[in-house]
Amino acid sequence: MTAADPAPAEAHSGTTTHPWPIVGHAVAVDLLARATRTGQVAHAYLITGPEGIGRFTLARTVAQALLCAAAPERRPCGDCSACQRVARGVHPDVSVISRETQAASEERGDAKHTRISIETIRNLRATIALRPMEGRWRVAIITESERLSRDAFDALLKTLEEPPPFVVLLLIATEAEALPDTIRSRCQPVPLEPLSRSAVAAELTRRGVPAAQATTIASLTRGRIGHALALAADPEALQEQSAAVQAGLEMIESPLAALAAARRLADAYRRGQRDAVERQLDLLLGLWRDLLLLAGGCDEAMVNADQRDRLAALARSWSIAEVLCGLTATYQALGDLALNAQPRLVLDHMVMQWPQPR
Numbered sequence: 531m532t533a534a535d536p537a538p539a540e541a542h543s544g545t546t547t548h549p550w551p552i553v554g555h556a557v558a559v560d561l562l563a564r565a566t567r568t569g570q571v572a573h574a575y576l577i578t579g580p581e582g583i584g585r586f587t588l589a590r591t592v593a594q595a596l597l598c599a600a601a602p603e604r605r606p607c608g609d610c611s612a613c614q615r616v617a618r619g620v621h622p623d624v625s626v627i628s629r630e631t632q633a634a635s636e637e638r639g640d641a642k643h644t645r646i647s648i649e650t651i652r653n654l655r656a657t658i659a660l661r662p663m664e665g666r667w668r669v670a671i672i673t674e675s676e677r678l679s680r681d682a683f684d685a686l687l688k689t690l691e692e693p694p695p696f697v698v699l700l701l702i703a704t705e706a707e708a709l710p711d712t713i714r715s716r717c718q719p720v721p722l723e724p725l726s727r728s729a730v731a732a733e734l735t736r737r738g739v740p741a742a743q744a745t746t747i748a749s750l751t752r753g754r755i756g757h758a759l760a761l762a763a764d765p766e767a768l769q770e771q772s773a774a775v776q777a778g779l780e781m782i783e784s785p786l787a788a789l790a791a792a793r794r795l796a797d798a799y800r801r802g803q804r805d806a807v808e809r810q811l812d813l814l815l816g817l818w819r820d821l822l823l824l825a826g827g828c829d830e831a832m833v834n835a836d837q838r839d840r841l842a843a844l845a846r847s848w849s850i851a852e853v854l855c856g857l858t859a860t861y862q863a864l865g866d867l868a869l870n871a872q873p874r875l876v877l878d879h880m881v882m883q884w885p886q887p888r
C-alpha cells in the first residue's frame with residue numbers, strides 16, 4: 531500500500547449482495563441499497579467527493595433502485611423500462627438540476643459562470659410537489675449544489691424542512707462544508723473517496739483496456755473512476771493528455787522552453803482559454819509533485835509513473851528544497867491567476883522561480 535492508495539478496504543470489500551453496477555464505494559452503496567430495498571429512505575442525501583469520482587452515477591442508480599419494477603432484491607435491474615428511462619434521463623419522476631440543464635431551459639449557452647437560480651429551484655419545487663406520475667417516488671438530483679445562489683438555497687431549504695412524503699432529494703457537492711449549515715444538517719451524508727489505483731486499474735482491465743494503459747490511466751486520474759472510464763473510452767483525449775505531459779516535461783527540463791511556453795500560455799489565457807491553461811498548470815503541479823515524491827523516495831504514489839526515468843533524472847539533479855521551490859511557484863501561479871493577476875507576469879514569474887536543471 532502507498533500514500534496514494536489509502537482506502538483499499540473500501541474498494542475490495544466484496545461482501546455485498548445487491549446488484550448495483552457501481553465500482554467501489556461499498557459503504558455508500560450498502561447504505562443506499564438497504565434504504566431503497568426496505569423503503570426506509572431519507573428525504574435528502576448529500577453525496578460529496580471530488581469531481582469524476584462517480585457521484586452522479588451513484589445518484590442516478592439510487593433513482594433507478596427507487597423506481598425499478600423488479601423485485602426488491604433485484605433493484606435496480608437495469609433492464610426494465612423505468613431503469614432504462616432513468617439511465618437515458620427521460621423518466622418523468624426524476625428531475626436533474628445542473629447549471630447545464632438550467633442554461634438549456636433558459637436557452638442560454640454559457641453555463642460556466644452562472645449559479646443555479648431561485649427560479650430553477652422554484653420550478654423544481656413545483657414539480658416535486660405533485661404526486662409521482664408512475665412510481666412511488668419523485669427523485670430530484672441537484673449536481674454542483676454548492677453553485678446554488680443564496681436565494682436558491684433558501685427556496686431549497688423550504689422543501690428540506692417540509693418535504694412531500696414521496697420526495698427523495700439527492701444533492702451532489704464537492705465538499706459538505708461548501709453548503710449552508712441549514713441545508714447540510716437536513717441531509718444524510720454520503721461521502722465518497724477516490725478508489726485505490728489498483729481497483730481502478732483492475733476495473734479498466736476487466737473492461738478490456740490493456741494492462742499497461744490501465745495502470746497509466748489509473749495513476750493519471752488519481753483514483754477517480756469516472757474520469758478513468760471517460761479517458762479510457764476516448765483515445766483522442768488520452769493522446770492530448772500524453773502530449774500535454776510531454777510539453778510539461780520539456781518546460782521543466784529547459785528554462786528556454788519554459789519561458790516560451792509561459793508566453794504561449796499567457797496569450798491563451800488572455801484569449802479566454804482559461805480552463806485549458808489551468809489544466810496545464812495542474813498537470814505541471816502533478817509533475818512537480820512527482821519530482822518531490824521521487825526526491826523523497828516515496829515514488830509509488832507518482833501520478834506520471836510512465837515518465838519515471840525522465841523525472842528521476844531531474845529529481846537526482848536537485849535538492850528537495852529546490853524541487854519544493856518549483857512546486858510552490860507553480861501552486862502560487864494557479865492561485866494568482868484565480869485572483870485575476872496579469873497572466874504574463876504570473877507565468878513568467880512562475881518559470882523564473884523554478885530551479886535550473888544541472
Ligand SMILES: [Zn+2]
Pocket residue numbers: 597598599600605606607608609610611612613614
Ligand atoms: Zn429495473
